[in-house]
Amino acid sequence: MYRVIGTAKSRSFRVLWMLEELGQPYEHIPANPRSEGVAQFNPAGKVPVLIDDGTPITDSTAILTYLADRHGGLTHPAGTLDRARQDSLTQFLLDEFDAALWLAARHSFILPEELRLSAIKNTLRWEFEASQRTLVHRMGEGPFLMGEVMTVPDIILAHCLDWALIARFPVVETRLSEYLDRMRQRPAYRRAAAG
Known part of the structure; x- marks a missing residue:
């Protein structure tokens, strides 16, 4: 176990x-x-x-x-084009979503107060919104990020969107808001959130 x-x-x-x-x-x-x-x-x-x-x-x-x-x-099998696309989306989310949210958190409550730069959060919000527009163009047709199959980047994206809302980073793309609503309805999501 x-x-x-x-x-x-x-x-x-x-x-x-x-x-x-x-x-x-x-x-x-x-x-x-x-x-x-x-x-x-x-x-x-x-x-x-x-x-x-x-x-x-x-x-x-x-x-x-x-x-x-x-x-x-x-996941898609290693060595396939679908896996390459999956890994590319994962890296995009880590670079553009997770990194912005983590940097904002560090400058909000993690770093010592004298090292925090509150103004950086405005730049990070702007970048986060721009990244959303880019991601929407990369999304497949279907309920998940890559289309009909849920993959690792779906878990990362939904978590980042949840985190963004808590951090007051607006989710400006309707397609992403609708996506998050669907993901939150998944029984596995609800069980994990309850734990």
């Missing part, structure tokens, strides 16, 4: 949701970043940490990719 370390209000949600989608059993340990329960497995103190057979795996995207490949779900 997998163990997932990290609160559901962090990127750990991505891992919990993935495991729910895959129907895999897991134990959830809702530890905060940099707490003792996290630092023993990840010296950086970051969550999530997935423990599989005694081995810790860190970084939410690495964990999602590992689980998708291991269980053959929410």
Whole structure:
């Protein structure tokens, strides 16, 4: 059985949701970043940490990719053009969505107050909105990011859109708002959010 370390209000949600989608059993340990329960497995103190057979795996995207490949779900096969497109979308979301939200969080409450630059958040919001327009042009036809099949980037995108709304980064593209509404209705999403 997998163990997932990290609160559901962090990127750990991505891992919990993935495991729910895959129907895999897991134990959830809702530890905060940099707490003792996290630092023993990840010296950086970051969550999530997935423990599989005694081995810790860190970084939410690495964990999602590992689980998708291991269980053959929410992914296209390695070495295919669909997988290349999937990986490209994953990288785009990490570079353009996740990075902007993380930088805003660092300048809101993570960095020491004397190092925070509140004005940077206006630039990040502008970039986030521009990235949404780009993403809409890359979306496939169908209920998911790539079309008819849910994949790893769907979990990352929906989590980032949730995070954006909490951080007061507007979701300006109607297609993305509708997408998020659909993803929130998924039973696996709801089970992960309840944990």
